[in-house]
Amino acid sequence: MSSEIIELTDGSGRISIAGDQRECVLLFDGLPVGFTWDDCGGSIGQYLTRGTAPEKLQKTLDDIRRLVSGIDTEASLADSLAGLLALFENGQYVLSKGIAHGAEVLDFPLADIVTEQPYPFYCRSGSILICTQPSAYLDKGRVAEYRDQILSGARPYLIVAEVFRSDIQFVMDGHHKLEAYRQADIKPHLIEISRTNSRGLTLEDGLRAFGDSMSLRSEYARVKERRYDPPRTQPRLPLPDVYDFIYAAEQGDVEKITSTLAENPEFIDEVTPDFRTALISGSMRGQTEVVSVLLSYNPRWDLEDEDHQTALHAAAIYNHPEVIRLLIQHGVPADIENVMKNTPLIDAAINGFTESVQVLLELGAQVNPKNGSALYMAAVNENLETVRYLLEAGADPEWNRPEWFDTEVREWLDDAGECTKFIQAFRQTGSG
DSSP states (O other): OEEEEEEEOSOOOSEEEEEOSSEEEEEETTEEEEEEEEOOSSSSEEEEEEOSOHHHHHHHHHHHHHHHTTOOTTSOHHHHTHHHHTTBOSEEEEEEEEEOTTOEEEOOOGGGSSOSSOEEEEOOSSOEEEEOSOGGGOOHHHHHHHHHHHHTTOOOEEEEEEETTOSEEEEEEOHHHHHHHHHHTOOOEEEEEEESSOOOOOHHHHHHHHTTOHHHHHHHHHHHHTOSSOOOOOOOOOOHHHHHHHHHHHHTOHHHHHHHHHHOGGGGGOOOTTOOOHHHHHHHTTOHHHHHHHHTTOOOSSOOOTTOOOHHHHHHHTTOHHHHHHHHHTTOOTTOOOTTOOOHHHHHHHTTOHHHHHHHHHTTOOSSOSSSOHHHHHHHTTOHHHHHHHHHTTOOTTTTOOHHHHHHHHHHGGGSOHHHHHHHHHHHHSOO
C-alpha cells in the first residue's frame, strides 16, 4: 500500500471525522452522516446510526463526486484530491491506496434512513465499509458499466474516510463501483483518507449528533457510561526518526537509544499510533539496558498504550522480573493502576508468571490490591503455582471474592478446577 502524510491547514471544515478505535462519526456540514460505537459489553458488537436527511446528504455526495471526477490516481494523492481535501477540517491525514481485503459492507437501504433504533452489527474480520448513499439511489446502468470494466481488468477506486487504524471506513464516493465489485466478486480498490490526530468523542458530542432522537440518546449514554477507557485524542504520526528511536528500544539497541537521546531528549515521551513510548516498548521486550538508559531521562512512567499497559504493566504481562525491579527502584509505584484498575501484580497473576509476582511483592506491591484480586485472577486462569504462592504470601481468599467462585463451590465443586478446590481447602483449613 502506498501512502502520503499531509498536514491540512486551509480546510473549510465542511467534512470532519472524529473518534477512535471504539467509536467514530462522519459529519457533513455539522450533520452526522454515520455514527458507530462499540457496545462496550465485552463482545465485538457495534452499533450504527445514519443521518436522517438523505436529500442533504445526496447533495454533498454529488459535490464530492464532481470534485474527484477524473482524478489521476498515478499522481500524488495530495494533488489529485486537493479539491476534496479542501472540504475537510484541518489536521494530519494519511492518504493511501490499497485493497479492501476481507471487508464487509453495510448497505444503506431506504428503510434505514429514518430510525429510532441503532443498527447492530459485528466487525468479525478486516474492515467495515459503511455506505453513505441509499442503495435505492444507485443507477443500475452505471453499476453494469463499472462491472464490465472491472471484469475487463480495470480497478476503479472508491474513496473512503476513516479514523486512522480504525476498522470503520465510510464510503464517500464510489457506491456504484462498490456494487460493481460485489457483482464481479472482486475485492474493491480504495483510496483512504485517514485522520490521525482525531479527538476522542465526549458524551456531549454523541448526544449533539443524535439531535432530538431520545431513544438513540438514551442508548448511547447507556453504552458510554460503561466504557472503561475514557476517549482520548489520537496521536499524530511521529517523525521517522521517532519511529526509529522507539523501534530501537524494542530491539535493545542501546547505542541508538543513547545517541538519539543525546541529540533529541524530547523524544523520550513520544508515542507511536498505538500510544506506545520507548519505555513501554523496551519494558515489553525485557530490554533491561535500554530501560536503564531511558529512566535516566526521567520519562513519564504513567503513560498507557492502547492496550492500557504502562511500562510496569508491560514488564509484568510479558514476565520480565529484572525490568520490573529496575522500574520500581527508579520510583515507579509497585501498585500503579491502569484505566481498568488492574495493578501489575494482577496482570502477572493472570498469566501465571510467579517469578514476576514474587518480585512485585518483594518490592512493595499489595498482595490484596484495592481493586480486584490477583488470587482469583490467577485461579480463573488455572495458574495453580501462582495461586499457591499468593496464598503463602498472605493473599486473603475473602478479599474481593468473585461470584463465580461461590457458584463453583456451591453447585459443582467436585468438577471445578484445581485452583478452586485448592482455595476452598485453604479457606476451610488455613492450608492447601
